[in-house]
Amino acid sequence: MKISMRGIFYLKVFIHLCALATFVYLAYLIDQDLLGADPVKEMIHFLGKTSLNFLLLTLLVTPVIKRFKMPLLIRVRRLLGLYSFAWICLHLLVFIWLELDWELLLFFDEVIKRPYLSLGALAWVILLLLSITSINMIKRLMKRKWLTLHRFVYWAVLLATIHYYWSVKSGLIEPTIYLLICLFLLIERKAYFKSLLK
Ligand code: HEM
Incomplete structure (x- = not known):
């Protein structure tokens, strides 16, 4: 199967539209008071899951390229990864702002005390580093170190999926599916x- 540069352009437009539609949908749910009894929790869940979806799609790009021999597809990988980071920053923002009311000491206390939050925080730090170093100029400066660093995305997705699994108190089917996909x-x-074991 082949994809042209024009196809990549349309795919990028589609990804932007999906992200925009998700954002508008969340704004609609908030505006119409449709987020249930605990809207802040629901927002945290919605944003966390959206970020994880984008992260899993980011990791799906390389296997699809290999399987269907579509090298140009690599051009959408960074976009998906950056969207995952953007969503997770909103996830974190809602938690610190609406759940903890900017009590940063409480935030760090929670992150240290609750292992599922420690894993999430570690995944966030990895995604932060990957997003900063995704700038072309930094990528060129880092040379081979760039690839070594960017392989940490495997750890980020693992930590994020365990963070999700661990955060859920009931209804383990969905997090189990995410874990299996991961x-x-x-x-x-x-x-x-x-290679790490050697
Ligand atoms: C400092 C970083 C993070 C913090 C403080 C944080 C915080 C939280 C909190 C408070 C919850 C809700 C738990 C509950 O229901 O009581 C949650 C759930 C979740 N988080 Fe995070 N998180 C972080 C990073 C991440 C990352 C990096 C990802 C994925 C890329 C992620 C994905 C999720 C998902 C998917 C859920 C569960 C959503 C659901 O139950 O439907 N989080 N997180």
């Missing part, structure tokens, strides 16, 4: 994990 995407990178 493991499938990581098995695709088994060569990397084997």
Whole structure:
């Protein structure tokens, strides 16, 4: 299967539209008071899951390129990754602002005390570093170190999926599905994990 540069352009437009539609949908739910009894929690959940969806899609790009021989598809990977980071920053912002009312000491206390939050925070730090270093100039300056750093995305997705699984008190089916998708995407990178063991 082949994809042209024009196809990539339309795919990027589609990704932007999906992100915009998701944002408008969340704004609609907030405006119409449709987020249930605990709207702040619901917003945190919505934003966390949206970010994870974008992150999993980011990791899906390379296997699809290999399987369907579509090298140009690499051009949408950074966009998906940056959207994942943008959503997760909103997830964090809503937690610190609306749940903790900017009590930063309480925030750090929670992150240290609750292991599921520690994992989420670690995943966020990795995504932050990957987003900063996704700028072309920094990528060129880092040379081979860039690839080494960007492979940490595998750890970020694993930590984020465990963070999700751990945060859920009931209804484990959905987080289990996310965990399985994550493991499938990581098995695709088994060569990397084997190289770590050596
Ligand atoms: C400092 C970083 C983070 C903090 C403080 C944080 C905080 C939280 C909190 C408070 C919850 C709700 C738990 C509850 O229901 O009681 C949550 C759930 C969640 N978080 Fe995070 N998180 C962080 C990073 C991440 C990252 C990096 C991801 C994914 C890329 C993520 C994805 C999710 C998901 C998917 C859920 C569950 C949503 C659901 O239950 O439907 N979080 N997080």
